Amino acid sequence: MSKVGVFVCHCGRNIAHTVDIKKVLETIKDYEDVVHVEDNMYMCSEPGQAVIKEAIKKHDLDRVVVAACSKDMHEDTFRIVTKEAGLNQYLTEMANIREQCSWVHEDKKESTEKAIKIIGSTIERVKRNQALEPYHIPVTRKALVIGGGIAGIQAALDIADAGYQVTLVEKDSTIGGKMAQLAETFPTLDCSQCILTPKMVAVGRHPNIRLLTNSEVENVDGYVGSFKVKIKKKPRYVIEEKCTICDDCVHVCPVIVHDEYNAGLSPRKAIYIAFPQAVPATYIIDPNTCLGIDPLICAKCKEVCDPKAIDFDMHPEILDEEFGAIVVATGFSAYPYEEIGEYGYGNIHNVISGLEFERLLSANGPTQGVIRRPSDGSIPKTVVFIHCAGSRDPAKHLPYCSKICCMYATKHALQYKHLVHDGVALNFYIDVRTAGKDYEEFYKRATEEESVIYVRGKVSEVIQDGEKLLIRGVNTLTSESIELHADMVVLATGLLPSKGTQEISSILKLSCDSKGFVKEAHPKLKPVETAISGVFVAGTASGPKDIPETVAQASGAAAKAQIILSSDFLERDPVIAEIDDLTCGICHTCIHVCPYGAISYDEGQNKVLVNEALCEGCGSCAAACPSGSIELRNSTYESISASIKALLKA
Amino acid sequence: MKKINLAIALGATCAGCDVAILDLNEKILEVFDLVEFKFWPTAMDFKLDDLEKLKDKEVDVGIYHGAIRTTEDVKIAKILRQKSKVVVAFGACANFGGIPSLANMPYEQNMFDLVYKDVPSMDNPENTVPLTSVKIDDVELTLPGILENADALEEIIDVDYFVPGCPPMVPLIEQVIEVLKVFAKKGELPPKGAVIAGTKTLCDECGRTKPEKISFKEFISPQEVEEMDPDLCLLPQGIICLGPATRAGCDGLCTKMNVGCRGCLGPTDKVKDHGLKMISAITSLLEVDEEEEMTEEQLDKIVEKIPDPLGTFYRFTYGKSLIYKLHSEEKVI
Ligand SMILES: Cc1cc2nc3c(=O)[nH]c(=O)nc-3n(C[C@H](O)[C@H](O)[C@H](O)COP(=O)(O)OP(=O)(O)OC[C@H]3O[C@@H](n4cnc5c(N)ncnc54)[C@H](O)[C@@H]3O)c2cc1C
Ligand code: SF4
Ligand code: SF4
Ligand code: SF4
Ligand code: SF4
Ligand code: SF4
Numbered sequence: 001m002s003k004v005g006v007f008v009c010h011c012g013r014n015i016a017h018t019v020d021i022k023k024v025l026e027t028i029k030d031y032e033d034v035v036h037v038e039d040n041m042y043m044c045s046e047p048g049q050a051v052i053k054e055a056i057k058k059h060d061l062d063r064v065v066v067a068a069c070s071k072d073m074h075e076d077t078f079r080i081v082t083k084e085a086g087l088n089q090y091l092t093e094m095a096n097i098r099e100q101c102s103w104v105h106e107d108k109k110e111s112t113e114k115a116i117k118i119i120g121s122t123i124e125r126v127k128r129n130q131a132l133e134p135y136h137i138p139v140t141r142k143a144l145v146i147g148g149g150i151a152g153i154q155a156a157l158d159i160a161d162a163g164y165q166v167t168l169v170e171k172d173s174t175i176g177g178k179m180a181q182l183a184e185t186f187p188t189l190d191c192s193q194c195i196l197t198p199k200m201v202a203v204g205r206h207p208n209i210r211l212l213t214n215s216e217v218e219n220v221d222g223y224v225g226s227f228k229v230k231i232k233k234k235p236r237y238v239i240e241e242k243c244t245i246c247d248d249c250v251h252v253c254p255v256i257v258h259d260e261y262n263a264g265l266s267p268r269k270a271i272y273i274a275f276p277q278a279v280p281a282t283y284i285i286d287p288n289t290c291l292g293i294d295p296l297i298c299a300k301c302k303e304v305c306d307p308k309a310i311d312f313d314m315h316p317e318i319l320d321e322e323f324g325a326i327v328v329a330t331g332f333s334a335y336p337y338e339e340i341g342e343y344g345y346g347n348i349h350n351v352i353s354g355l356e357f358e359r360l361l362s363a364n365g366p367t368q369g370v371i372r373r374p375s376d377g378s379i380p381k382t383v384v385f386i387h388c389a390g391s392r393d394p395a396k397h398l399p400y401c402s403k404i405c406c407m408y409a410t411k412h413a414l415q416y417k418h419l420v421h422d423g424v425a426l427n428f429y430i431d432v433r434t435a436g437k438d439y440e441e442f443y444k445r446a447t448e449e450e451s452v453i454y455v456r457g458k459v460s461e462v463i464q465d466g467e468k469l470l471i472r473g474v475n476t477l478t479s480e481s482i483e484l485h486a487d488m489v490v491l492a493t494g495l496l497p498s499k500g501t502q503e504i505s506s507i508l509k510l511s512c513d514s515k516g517f518v519k520e521a522h523p524k525l526k527p528v529e530t531a532i533s534g535v536f537v538a539g540t541a542s543g544p545k546d547i548p549e550t551v552a553q554a555s556g557a558a559a560k561a562q563i564i565l566s567s568d569f570l571e572r573d574p575v576i577a578e579i580d581d582l583t584c585g586i587c588h589t590c591i592h593v594c595p596y597g598a599i600s601y602d603e604g605q606n607k608v609l610v611n612e613a614l615c616e617g618c619g620s621c622a623a624a625c626p627s628g629s630i631e632l633r634n635s636t637y638e639s640i641s642a643s644i645k646a647l648l649k650a
Numbered sequence: 651m652k653k654i655n656l657a658i659a660l661g662a663t664c665a666g667c668d669v670a671i672l673d674l675n676e677k678i679l680e681v682f683d684l685v686e687f688k689f690w691p692t693a694m695d696f697k698l699d700d701l702e703k704l705k706d707k708e709v710d711v712g713i714y715h716g717a718i719r720t721t722e723d724v725k726i727a728k729i730l731r732q733k734s735k736v737v738v739a740f741g742a743c744a745n746f747g748g749i750p751s752l753a754n755m756p757y758e759q760n761m762f763d764l765v766y767k768d769v770p771s772m773d774n775p776e777n778t779v780p781l782t783s784v785k786i787d788d789v790e791l792t793l794p795g796i797l798e799n800a801d802a803l804e805e806i807i808d809v810d811y812f813v814p815g816c817p818p819m820v821p822l823i824e825q826v827i828e829v830l831k832v833f834a835k836k837g838e839l840p841p842k843g844a845v846i847a848g849t850k851t852l853c854d855e856c857g858r859t860k861p862e863k864i865s866f867k868e869f870i871s872p873q874e875v876e877e878m879d880p881d882l883c884l885l886p887q888g889i890i891c892l893g894p895a896t897r898a899g900c901d902g903l904c905t906k907m908n909v910g911c912r913g914c915l916g917p918t919d920k921v922k923d924h925g926l927k928m929i930s931a932i933t934s935l936l937e938v939d940e941e942e943e944m945t946e947e948q949l950d951k952i953v954e955k956i957p958d959p960l961g962t963f964y965r966f967t968y969g970k971s972l973i974y975k976l977h978s979e980e981k982v983i
Contacts, residue, residue, distance in 0.1 A: 514943075583918045585851025587894035592863040593934045601862065626895035626931035627851040628920030637920070 002127045005036040005061040006119060007052055009043035009068035011098055018102040020112040024067070031123060035059055043068050049081045054588070056085035063126045067095040069121045088131035090634060095122035104319035107406050128639035132574040137613045139225040141565045144169065144323040146217055146504055149177020150547060151539025151554040153199050156495050158558035159327075164565045166191040167210045167321060167609035169205060169217055169231055171500055174278035176332055177199055183361035183369075185547060186411040187442035193364070197277045204279040210227060213280060216431065218318070220326070220508055223613040224534025225570045227323045235314030237285035238271070242309035245273065245281060249301035249310065257289045259366075262358040265374060266366035269309075272302050275364060283309070290429055325561035328508070328518060329554065330501040331542035335398060335493040337388045341391065343462045343491060349375040350469055351462055351489045352404070357412050361419075371419050373488055374487040376467075380423065383416055384471055385409045385430040386459050389491035392630030398515070402494030402544040408432045410443050425452045426486070428459050428473060436546065457482065464487055470471035495544040508535055518542045528557040533616070536560050575602070575633050576615035577622060579608055584629040590621035654834050655808050657689035657701060657709045658740075659730045661723035662750045662800055663716025667741040668692040675823065684830055685711075688733075701729055709734040711830065715817075717743040717750040717969065718801045722794030731807040736839065738826070739803040739968035741916050742816040746899045746924075747969015749802040754974050755960060762796065799978060802969050812845045816914035816966055819900045822847055848898030851918060853961075856893055856902035857951040869936045872908055883933065884910050890962060895921070895928040914966045925958040925963035 006028050010016035021039050029037045036059045040048040043066055055061060055345045064087065066078045071094050077087035097115040106110040141164060145156045148170030156168040168175070178199075179185075182192035203209055212233055219230040247273045261275050271292040273283050291298040293312050302310040337353050338346035347362035350373050352360075359365040360372065373380050386407050390397035406429065413425035432454065446452040459473040468485040475482055497505075497516040505512050511519045511531050520539045521529035528536050537555035539550040564570065577598075579590075586608055591599045599616035599621060601607075610621075622630040631637060667853050672678060672693070687694060688702045693741050701709075705895065712734030718724055731737055739865055742748040751815070753761050766779045783792045805810055811829075825846050832838050840846075853860065860883040862931040872878065884891040884905060891910035893902075897918050904911050917924040936952065956962055 430907045580920070582849050583851070583920050585853040585894060585898060586860070586929075587851060588862065588864045589894055589931045589935060592865055620934075622733040624934035626921075626927045626929050627918045628927060629918070 002033045003035045003059065003061050004031075004033050004061045004063040004065060004126065005038070005052070005055050005121055006034055006065045006067060006123065007043055007048075007055070008039040008097075009048070009066065010039060010041045011043075011068065011102075012041065015068070015098050015102040015115075016284040018105055018108055018111045019097060019115045020108060023112050024115055026516075028119055028123075031120060033063075034123065036061060044074050044077050046584050048088070049077070052078070052081050053085040053158050056082065056087055062087065062091060062233070063123075063129065064092040065095055065119060065122050065126055066092065067097045067115065067122070069098040070094070070096050070100075072560070088133075090132040091126065091129050093122050093126040093129065093331040095119045117647050117649075120420065120649070121646040124642040124646040125639050128136045128642060129634045131358075132633060134574055135572040135612050136569040137225045137572055138225075139324045139564060139568055139570055140227075140322045140325050141165070141568070142321075143325045143327065143561045143565060144166065144217075144227065144229055144321070145327045145329060145333055147177070147329035147500065147539075147541065148172075148203075148211075148213070149329060149331045149539060150196065150199075151331065151541070151550045152177070152327070153196075153203055154551050154554035155327045155329055155538050155561070156209055157199060157202055157206065158231065158555050159561055159565070162208045162558075162562050163208070164325070164562065165208050165210070166206075167212060167323070169215050170211070171216050172274070173214050173236070173284040174274045174280070175203060175213065175442065176274075176278070178355070179547060180275065180277075181263070181355060181362075182358050183363075183365070184411070184415065186407045187436070187438040189415075191272065193277065193362075194293040200277065200279040204281075211280065212319075214284065217504060217507060217536060222322070223611065224532075224564065225324050227326055227534065227611065229321050229326075231316040231319040231321060233319060235287070235316060236282070237287070237290075237310060237312055237314050238283045239309045239311055240282040242307045243282040244307055244309070245276075245283065247305070248304045249283065255289050255291060257286075257398065261358045262366045263353070263372065265356055265359055285310070301304060303471060325536065325564040326508070327554075327557045327561055328501075328504055328510070328530070328535060328537045328541050329557075330541045331498045332495040332501070332544065333498040335402075335496055337491050337493055337603055339397065340390050340493075341382030342460060343386070343489065344464070348462065348464050348469065348489075349373075350380070350487065351491065354408055354412065354490060354492050357490045361412070361415050368448050368449045369419075371416060376488070381420070381427070382424045382429045382486040383413075383488045383490060384459070384484075384486045385413050385425065385427045385490045385492060387427060387432070388494050388569060389493045391494035392430060394512075398494045398496070399545075400494070400515070401433065404544055404546045405492035405494055407436070407439060407442070407546065409490070410434075410446050410452070412447040412490055412492075414442075414450050417446075417450040417452060425450075426484075427452060427454045428457055429454060430458065431456070436548075455482070478496070478552050495540060497541065504541075508532060510535065510537075513543075530558055533614075534564055539580070572613060573617060574612075575635075576612055577610045577619070577630050577632055579610060580629045580631075581607055582629075584608055584625075585627050585628050587626060587645065589624050589626060590630060593620050593621075593624040595620060652868060653686040653835065654684060654710045654830055655688050655708060655807075655848050656685040656711050656713070656830075657687075657730060657734060658692070658713045658715070659689060659701070659726050660692065661714065661716030661744070662719030663741070663743055663805075665692055666817040670741075670820070671823060673820055674823060674827075675881035677820075677827070681827060683931075684827065684834060697730070698726065701726075701733060704733045706732055707735050710833070711736055711738060713738045713740045714803050715740040715744050717747050718797065718803060718806050719750055720794040720796055723799075724806055725794075727803060736810040737803075737807065738811045739809045740805050740813045741818055742814055742916065743964040744803040745798075745812050745814045745970075746916050747800050747802045747968040747974075748966050749966075751802075751969030751974070752936060752964065754968060754978070756977050785815060800969060807968075810842050811840065812843075814845065814847055814897065814915045815889040815900065818911075819903060821901060822899055845897070845919070847915055849918065850898045852893035852896045852898050852900070852902060852905070852915075853883075855898050856883075856905045858902075858905060861886055864939055865935050868952050871957065872910070878979075880908065884908075890932070890956065892924075892928050892963070894931055895924055912965050913963075916967050916970075923970075924967040925960075925971055926973070928963050 027036045055546045082092040083089040095118045101115050143159045143166045145152045145168045160166045166301050212286040215233045218232045222228040250269050253269035253271050255270035256267045258264040259266045271285045363369040434443045456477045457475045473482045501514050538554040538557040598611045689696045712730040739745050782795045844943045866888045889910045892913035893911035896913045897915040
């Protein structure tokens with residue numbers, strides 16, 4: 001015999017408008033095992049909560065049904081209320097008579113009947129509930145940040161400043177990411193390096209940050225609180241502590257390759273430093289282009305290196321570490337313009353990408369900040385900037401808007417005009433999207449003060465025409481077709497998830513959207529959480545973003561990670577799956593089905609086990625288990641069929 | 651030791667269950683030592699009269715195989731119940747309705763017409779159909795009437811024990827003999843309702859290795875497989891196997907022969923609808939990674955390759971399934 005209390009909420013008029021609360025109370029009070037019924041205008045309000053607490057004590061209730069809104073809204077609220085009244089919080093269930101009843105019906109009589117059924121069914125369910133205790137799982141109070149762009153840098157600094165140990169893993173030779181390649185940043189035009197490098201230096205110096213560059217995460221096991229991570233630290237072949245950045249080795253190295261930092265617009269050697277302010281400040285040998293490390297073929301650099309910093313005997317190191325939380329900040333890559341046929345598939349020299357233009361604009365770039373054409377080094381007098389290059393084109397390219405391209409194309413045009421006063425800057429756009437603080441003003445400045453010309457239209461074709469480029473398109477405002485000659489074309493291409501983002505998603509089993517960006521746990525309310533508890537995402541790894549938004553997200557993700565790191569134990573909901581070994585035939589169906597990787601086969605015990613730290617209680621396995629061996633706690637076959645029976649009862 | 655009085659009665663059956671008992675080979679002699687046959691019309695000269703003449707509860711153990719398909723089956727089952735201390739449902743038909751219960755699927759056409767008139771293999775220009783009564787020279791000949799559906803034994807009488815299988819395999823029958831021995835010696839019986847077979851599912855004893863994660867892209871029939879891996883679980887090879895949903899006890903008779911389990915031992919204690927459970931497992935295992943990107947048509951194409959879905963997933967248990975009960979408007983839960 002249970003003693004059930006039923007509390008019915010009006011939700012102002014939200015429920016009471018279509019459900020006859022009085023009738024509900026009158027009917028429910030006579031149900032078997034119901035010892036108390038009561039209503040309240042707002043059950044979730046302080047007075048409403050007090051009503052429940054008092055009734056639990058006064059009537060010695062051992063089960064509670066709150067007939068109100070959805071579990072998503074207020075299950076936690078009412079569980080806490082129950083707990084505070086001294087009753088186990090899992091002996092409370094919510095009956096949803098708002099979203100599933102009053103909101104979707106108009107007829108008062110019918111919705112009242114339905115509300116009664118929903119409550120009756122919930123009573124049958126709650127009667128079968130067991131008191132449960134939350135799990136406590138230990139926390140390794142260290143964070144792993146993957147990716148050392150501005151997002152990863154910011155997240156690592158925030159967590160480290162809060163007093164926790166952070167390991168920052170970056171696959172390139174230096175941290176900085178794309179921001180280190182930018183010249184100046186919209187909308188303020190401050191120099192990207194100037195605002196970024198102090199943060200890079202801070203990372204390098206921070207006592208709580210362990211920086212692993214030229215390293216990659218190979219494997220992640222475990223779960224929130226204790227992720228077991230395998231990190232591969234690739235050899236640099238240069239001893240960081242000894243290298244004095246004297247540049248002697250670079251002069252003797254016979255290998256010349258494209259410099260990635262300068263977007264391929266200048267050469268570098270096989271032994272190099274990405275840029276002078278790189279962190280860590282040390283050279284690296286690129287083993288793929290060096291004439292030969294094993295067997296040693298050239299070794300010219302080693303001969304000239306005075307401090308004896310070069311060590312060809314370095315080997316990859318595998319580090320096994322444990323972390324309580326992970327921040328994924330693996331960033332983006334620009335849409336490859338080699339894919340855009342109408343703009344020459346990357347074969348026309350003077351059609352370049354936005355990132356290449358950033359390098360031309362940079363004082364430390366291949367042209368020392370003078371805008372020169374890649375083909376002949378001349379200064380272009382007419383430059384066409386094409387917005388949405390490969391974006392918003394579901395048929396052929398990216399279907400979405402990358403949010404930042406209008407802004408950086410505007411920035412490029414404006415900077416070009418600063419540098420080449422008599423030049424013509426012409427921007428082709430679909431529509432100019434300037435949603436951001438001071439962004440519209442920035443765009444106005446480009447058009448009004450710097451007389452950048454904006455043409456609403458789509459460039460249909462760019463072809464080489466002698467020394468010049470012939471651009472064909474349509475002005476979509478006047479419907480006139482356009483044909484003009486320019487010296488250079490800059491494509492504002494959209495953003496894709498970086499290859500590293502895709503790799504890390506598959507290692508961490510993160511769900512991704514159709515383009516491969518990491519999916520947030522909730523697009524609005526959980527923008528930095530992922531489907532995997534304890535793994536957070538920041539910056540462009542989850543979608544196109546500008547720097548301010550990236551930094552804000554990084555701080556958000558860092559704060560979320562700190563919540564986990566802030567105590568030695570984590571509480572986990574005990575409403576999880578349980579396997580009955582008596583009937584389980586070890587068919588492995590559930591292992592495949594579990595979206596959280598919570599089920600595994602243990603060969604030693606010859607059993608299929610649910611990991612309580614990973615199980616989110618989604619119930620997929622219980623539905624799929626062909627032997628009926630899995631039940632969710634407090635959603636057993638018995639309790640589900642009792643509540644269905646109650647629903648079907650006339 | 652007092653011998654046990656045994657009766658073996660039958661309903662809508664292929665008599666494979668009888669053959670299975672005889673398949674005990676020399677072990678059958680143990681049975682003869684243990685029991686006194688009071689009724690076994692298939693193997694010995696017994697008429698229903700012989701059973702009817704017995705005192706109530708004179709039979710210690712009454713075994714029934716076959717489904718309940720005709721009025722005569724009902725009659726025999728009820729007599730068996732009356733004369734027996736305990737009744738055992740023996741074989742898939744008595745347990746779940748078996749193959750005969752597949753005919754419970756509501757066809758647009760009357761099952762009787764289908765079988766006697768319209769089946770392509772039937773040549774019946776005069777539309778001769780069996781009748782329950784016919785007079786020839788003033789002598790009335792009668793046949794039992796056919797019921798609307800074929801049902802499991804439990805639907806008609808109270809059943810004490812269950813031995814599933816089509817037919818029950820020798821190791822299971824040996825278990826039954828062990829039960830009878832204990833009964834004869836000590837008068838002890840297993841708890842009412844016990845199923846004499848495994849508690850887990852077939853995968854547990856099938857012996858094939860399962861990859862950590864099972865999934866497959868398409869269904870194929872065994873004869874289409876170019877080279878079957880004799881050790882790997884059949885499902886990842888694309889062959890439908892009901893083993894994951896089917897009670898253990900056969901030791902993987904079919905899967906050892908590279909044939910998917912057909913489910914004759916029925917579901918575990920936990921499951922009400924054998925076919926439904928297997929369908930939900932199969933659909934969960936079907937290439938979930940790419941499913942979101944696949945069109946409805948592409949998915950249909952894969953599923954179409956399942957030959958005769960009803961017969962595949964409910965070959966032996968349609969008579970106990972929720973969908974049958976829904977059709978027959980019985981109380982489902
Ligand atoms: C041409 C151009 C101009 C721009 N101009 C502006 C501007 O003016 N103002 C503005 O606000 N924004 C601008 N942006 C946007 C800005 O670049 C981004 O918002 C910002 O760089 C995003 O930083 P991030 O850390 O998310 O990604 P990234 O900068 O891409 O950093 C990701 C880092 O993670 C590393 N990584 C990747 N995978 C792995 C892995 N598996 N393991 C370890 N490390 C990994 C990468 O090597 C990289 O260092 C511009 C973008 C472009 C393309
Ligand atoms: S508990 Fe839910 S239904 Fe009741 S007032 Fe609060 S939000 Fe509205
Ligand atoms: S050993 Fe490699 S890095 Fe050193 S100089 Fe030779 S090619 Fe260059
Ligand atoms: S799906 Fe069910 S029977 Fe199969 S391994 Fe999991 S718990 Fe066991
Ligand atoms: S309930 Fe969901 S999360 Fe938990 S083990 Fe089952 S499938 Fe995995
Ligand atoms: S072959 Fe069938 S019974 Fe054997 S393991 Fe695979 S699914 Fe289970």
